[in-house]
Amino acid sequence: MLRDEGPRAALEELASDLARPVQLSGHFGDRVDWETESGIYFATAAAMRLFGGQPSAEPLVVRIGHDYGRLTARIEEPAPQPGSVDPRVALADDQDRLAALGGGLRCRETAGGVTVTAWLPDRLEPLVPRHPEAEQPEGSATTEELPAEEVEERAPEEPREPDTLHGRVRALVTTALERYGSGEAAGRELAEVAGRLGDPLRVAVAGNHRCGKTTLVNALVGRNLAEEGPTRVVTFFRGGTRPGVTVHPAEGEPHRLPTANAIAPAGMSSEQVDHLEVESPTSALRGLTLIDLPPLDSAEPDAAGRARALLTSAGSTDVVLLLADELGSDHPDLLERIREHSLVVVVIARADRFGGAGGDAMRAARATVAEYLLDPRLRRACQAILPVAGLLAASGATLREPEYQSFHRLSLLGEAEVADLLRSPEHFGRAETPRAPGPGERAALLRRFGIFGVRLAAGLVRDGEAESCAELSAALVRESGIEPVRDLLGSRFVELTDVRRARAALRVVEEVLHGIAPDDPHRQALAYELDRIRGGAHEFVEVDVIDTLRGVAAPLREQERVMAERLLGASGTDPHVRLALPAAAAPEEVRRVAAQQLAWWRERAENPTATRDVREVCLAVVRSCEGMLGAW
Numbered sequence: 001m002l003r004d005e006g007p008r009a010a011l012e013e014l015a016s017d018l019a020r021p022v023q024l025s026g027h028f029g030d031r032v033d034w035e036t037e038s039g040i041y042f043a044t045a046a047a048m049r050l051f052g053g054q055p056s057a058e059p060l061v062v063r064i065g066h067d068y069g070r071l072t073a074r075i076e077e078p079a080p081q082p083g084s085v086d087p088r089v090a091l092a093d094d095q096d097r098l099a100a101l102g103g104g105l106r107c108r109e110t111a112g113g114v115t116v117t118a119w120l121p122d123r124l125e126p127l128v129p130r131h132p133e134a135e136q137p138e139g140s141a142t143t144e145e146l147p148a149e150e151v152e153e154r155a156p157e158e159p160r161e162p163d164t165l166h167g168r169v170r171a172l173v174t175t176a177l178e179r180y181g182s183g184e185a186a187g188r189e190l191a192e193v194a195g196r197l198g199d200p201l202r203v204a205v206a207g208n209h210r211c212g213k214t215t216l217v218n219a220l221v222g223r224n225l226a227e228e229g230p231t232r233v234v235t236f237f238r239g240g241t242r243p244g245v246t247v248h249p250a251e252g253e254p255h256r257l258p259t260a261n262a263i264a265p266a267g268m269s270s271e272q273v274d275h276l277e278v279e280s281p282t283s284a285l286r287g288l289t290l291i292d293l294p295p296l297d298s299a300e301p302d303a304a305g306r307a308r309a310l311l312t313s314a315g316s317t318d319v320v321l322l323l324a325d326e327l328g329s330d331h332p333d334l335l336e337r338i339r340e341h342s343l344v345v346v347v348i349a350r351a352d353r354f355g356g357a358g359g360d361a362m363r364a365a366r367a368t369v370a371e372y373l374l375d376p377r378l379r380r381a382c383q384a385i386l387p388v389a390g391l392l393a394a395s396g397a398t399l400r401e402p403e404y405q406s407f408h409r410l411s412l413l414g415e416a417e418v419a420d421l422l423r424s425p426e427h428f429g430r431a432e433t434p435r436a437p438g439p440g441e442r443a444a445l446l447r448r449f450g451i452f453g454v455r456l457a458a459g460l461v462r463d464g465e466a467e468s469c470a471e472l473s474a475a476l477v478r479e480s481g482i483e484p485v486r487d488l489l490g491s492r493f494v495e496l497t498d499v500r501r502a503r504a505a506l507r508v509v510e511e512v513l514h515g516i517a518p519d520d521p522h523r524q525a526l527a528y529e530l531d532r533i534r535g536g537a538h539e540f541v542e543v544d545v546i547d548t549l550r551g552v553a554a555p556l557r558e559q560e561r562v563m564a565e566r567l568l569g570a571s572g573t574d575p576h577v578r579l580a581l582p583a584a585a586a587p588e589e590v591r592r593v594a595a596q597q598l599a600w601w602r603e604r605a606e607n608p609t610a611t612r613d614v615r616e617v618c619l620a621v622v623r624s625c626e627g628m629l630g631a632w
Helices: 007-017 034-052 092-100 148-153 165-180 184-198 213-221 301-311 331-338 351-357 361-372 376-381 390-397 401-411 415-421 425-430 439-462 469-480 482-514 521-536 538-549 558-567 587-606 612-631
Strands: 022-026 060-067 070-077 104-110 113-121 201-206 235-239 244-249 255-257 273-280 288-292 319-324 343-348 384-387
Touching: 007 022, 007 034, 007 060, 022 612, 034 060, 034 070, 034 092, 034 113, 060 612, 070 612, 092 104, 092 113, 165 184, 165 482, 165 521, 184 482, 201 213, 201 301, 201 482, 213 288, 213 319, 213 390, 213 482, 319 331, 319 482, 331 343, 331 376, 343 361, 343 482, 351 361, 351 439, 361 384, 384 482, 390 439, 390 469, 401 415, 401 439, 401 469, 415 425, 415 439, 425 439, 439 469, 469 482, 482 521, 482 538, 538 558, 538 612, 558 587, 558 612, 587 612
Parallel strands: 022 060, 201 288, 201 319, 235 273, 319 343, 343 384
Antiparallel strands: 060 070, 070 113, 104 113, 235 288, 244 255, 244 273
């Protein structure tokens, strides 16, 4: 039964022979190699026999699944028999066998019961498995054909890539490069895609003239690396061991400048410079490369052309932060063009100017964003629309003690006196107020923080919410709206980019294989592995379904759409995020909510009135829920 019909059917047969009822749910998916199927079956069967050997009215619950690169089985004993054998002792041999295969077995006591979880990676054969029909060198033998003692004496294999989508794709590309890297075109393409798989996240900051791009770069870095003023040259900001700037000329060899800031090289026009690379040891650039582009409406055609070419070239960027004061009717089309190659976040720049730069400026900006998100074209074209007060974020992060003292002196004035002084930027800079900071100090505060930032900082100090320079700095950064942008770049977009890079890498490998002779044995093995990765990567399905849900003709009602996007990982792939649970939620709570969502979406898919599009979305959500249950 196990060899012919697989582990699920074998477990069903075993369940029918036990002395108590068994609730078996889930699937292992497509058939995998014999070692994996037999390993997960015998471990699951051992736990089922342990708990199901004695009669009981309480059913034994068995959940199986195949997601995120591994086969899992969870056996839940809700009512252990008094005096029963400790499962840790009874299943010790099974635990050792699974560990030897790269998996594991865990026993955990729950409220009133015991849960055993067993798992195995879905690939135990070499990195690029031999296709069943591929030729085998004469005189060689498979592992199954070798005597056990000879297998044990073999030298240990090289460490494998992590058993994740990213790891499997990297292993495939590495093997393809080893086999076909000698070809000029194929070698170049495979080397490029191999390098991209390991690159930091590439984030381009784009927008029109004077939209605040450079200010946003400095805000994201938390220091003034980018020089204020029009950006004339494409500039890359990377993490490095020592600060410095490298000039890459349009012709000639790169050379390093003795400066830590991005400045135009002396004696060179923008046409003579291809790009600049600014290195800084700041922690904000670990795992991240920021790209400051010339304005999209630059008066210099070459500069604007380079910016647009980088935005629309495959592999040049992972994320584009598109800055805009407001979204005009042409933006959806621009976003659609960029999103073909990159994830897009629209940043409503200078959000502190909304509502007359009053105390509710950021609230007014968020209300405007909520209106934009009602447009399905915008919702589909970008991952998020976020309001940011870039000047406040950059200046808040670099707040100095003398500036804090100036705000403290402002806070000592009467509330009405401060309100009158701050009624406009012009009045604040010129008014004669003896107890306030002098005109020169106030002009400097305006340049650094803007009228909204000055009002906010003075109020925070006056109300006792910022009693030191460090506290005021943190409060200003928090109020600026920059943290949601950093959070996206630091978590969700890394996950999404890994999926997008993996898919692009598979396309490159496929194109290379199309140019190889069909009877090449390495080609057959690589094609087999490529199909296996694609067939088992639910991450691809999740990304595609999220795109469908964000389309103009989304097949679900609005409330269902929001819920489905979250469960599919649009806001993050951690189960707590998918299920809208606190990060400290117990495993039992995660499983309970995941099971509820699984049941709800399965019932929704089976509704006779559901269209085909609705069923496809629901089934994708069902598989995501099954994956969460299998992992927990």
